[in-house]
Structures are given as C-alpha cells and as structure tokens.
Amino acid sequence: MVKSPIANHTTRDLVNAIIEAADDKKADSIVCLDLKELENAVCQYFIVCNANSTTQVGAIADGVHDKVFEKLGETPWHSEGYENCLWVLLDYGDVVLHVFQTEQRDFYKLEELWADAKRVSYEQN
Template sequence: MAKTIVTTIIKGIQEKKGENIISIDLRKIQDAVCDYFIVCDAPSTTQVKAIADNVMRLTEEEMGEKPWHHEGTQRAEWVLLDYVDTVVHIFLTPQRKFYQLEELWSDGVIEEHNA
C-alpha cells in the first residue's frame, strides 16, 4: 500500500515541476514516525501550493486517499501532507536548505526521483 501511494505522490510532484524530489524509506529505523518521507522543493510559494494541491487531488482521484492531516498551505513555505504511513514535505527552496530535513533522517534509504 505505502509504495503505491509513494509512486502516486511522486507523480503529483513531477506533474507540477517539483525540484530535488527524494523519498526516504524509514521502515528499518526503530521508532520512525512513518514508513516514508517524500521531500521536494519549489522556487515560489505559488508553485509550492500548486504541488500540494496536485498531490492531494491525484491521491484522492487515483487511490481514494486524503491526507489525515495537512498544514502550511496558507504561507506555503513548508507544506506537510500526512498520509499516516507516508508524509510529504514540500518546501520553498530556501526553507529546505535551512531545515535540511533529509540530514535528520539520513539513516533512512534515500532515493532520488528527478525526471
């Protein structure tokens, strides 16, 4: 189940030209908050919002899944979409460089998904 939603989320990000797309497989990390993180960035808040909207639309249309929780859509500097087993982080480019989320979870298996 989780791998399928990961594929759908990545497709949604790619359709709206998200940049530096990675997935982090956290399943082998004890006490990880979820199975997968998907992380990407975009150069404008407009694009961050468009990516988030497209991911939510696509996961609902193709999988019947809505995020359990989402936040950050108003400011669109760091949008979080929580699908329970998979959490999506869509950053404005400077925020991604500042928070370096992938460094915090570097014990996970990181895979790049740039088209």
C-alpha cells in the same frame, strides 16, 4: 507490501502516486526516504521536494492531494503549512509529503535529520 488500512492499495502505490503528482507539477529534487528500518520513525516514508515560489509549493501540494484522491481515493489525514506555503506537509499516515520552498529546504535540511534512512532520488521528467 503493506496494504493501506483504509483502501485497497499498498503503501508503495501511495508513494508512487505522490511522486508522480509532485513530478507532474514540476517539483524539484524529489527524494523518498525509507524510514521503515529506523527505530524512532513516525511513518514508513518521507517524500521531500521543493519549489522556488510559495505559489508553486501550494500548487504541488494541491496537485498531490488531487491526484492521490483521483487514483487511490485517499485524502491526507492531516495537512499544514498552507497559510504561507513555505513548507506544506501532507500526512497520509504511512507516507508524509514535505513540500518546501527552496530556501526553507536548505535551512531545515530534513534529509540530514534522517541520514540513516534509505534514500531514493527521482529525476524530473
């Protein structure tokens, strides 16, 4: 496991905290793409999920932000998309979360762009 350079936890701990937080906020179709083996990857993991309203997209992103800080003491290095909450991105360095409004996820098909990545889907609790 890779240790985070700024905290005493692994990248996998970060992935797990993000997935748990998204699930807590009822994110739909949570998928983790393992990009570590891909040549031109911008990070180690993409986590992708969606919601049916912009309000819920914002709530999922806020919930992830809060839970990751609470559990691991980390905040995103960069975030964008809060202006309209159609697609919110939280960049934690080695892990990037994409929270889409459902129609936007269907349109951009981010998972298809990274089809060579190992993919793990998570069932909603």
